[in-house]
Amino acid sequence: MPRKTIAKATGGSRKLPDKSLFDDFLPLLITRLAYELDLDLIEKLRREGINVTRWRILAVLAMGDGITIIEIIDRAMMQQSALSRALMRMEKENYVRRVLRRADARCVEVYLTDKGRALFNSLNVVVRRREQRLLEGFSPAGIEAAFNMIRRLSRNMRSRS
Numbered sequence: 001m002p003r004k005t006i007a008k009a010t011g012g013s014r015k016l017p018d019k020s021l022f023d024d025f026l027p028l029l030i031t032r033l034a035y036e037l038d039l040d041l042i043e044k045l046r047r048e049g050i051n052v053t054r055w056r057i058l059a060v061l062a063m064g065d066g067i068t069i070i071e072i073i074d075r076a077m078m079q080q081s082a083l084s085r086a087l088m089r090m091e092k093e094n095y096v097r098r099v100l101r102r103a104d105a106r107c108v109e110v111y112l113t114d115k116g117r118a119l120f121n122s123l124n125v126v127v128r129r130r131e132q133r134l135l136e137g138f139s140p141a142g143i144e145a146a147f148n149m150i151r152r153l154s155r156n157m158r159s160r161s
Contacts, residue, residue: 053086055123056076059127061096067110090116095115096113
């Protein structure tokens with residue numbers, strides 16, 4: 001290989017990718033937004049002494065507790081092993097309680113305790129402020145359209161699996 005070609009191949013006069021290509025690729029934009037949101041959320045939760053996994057569990061249970069492990073896995077988007085470890089810690093710290101389902105003792109339902117609900121409520125204020133910042137400048141109709149679009153994108157991905 002001639003010396004000039006090697007220099008170009010190793011970055012001697014490498015051309016950077018066109019930024020507009022990245023700004024026009026929706027999956028990358030969604031990933032970038034999720035990354036930015038996670039960074040912001042992690043910092044806010046850290047100040048409160050909690051991690052994202054535990055926040056997701058609290059949030060899922062706050063929307064309707066007494067649900068099964070399988071339902072939490074689906075709604076919180078996490079693996080069973082991570083959920084099991086987090087629930088064990090949260091139960092020891094009295095944020096959740098697990099109860100065998102009366103109709104089927106093989107099934108465990110998970111509930112927030114009063115302490116867990118209080119933690120959720122205090123953190124939810126922080127998270128809702130973050131959501132307001134994200135939606136700043138949108139009209140109510142624009143916010144509704146954004147939510148509908150994201151739900152549709154999600155449904156499209158699930159229906160193609």
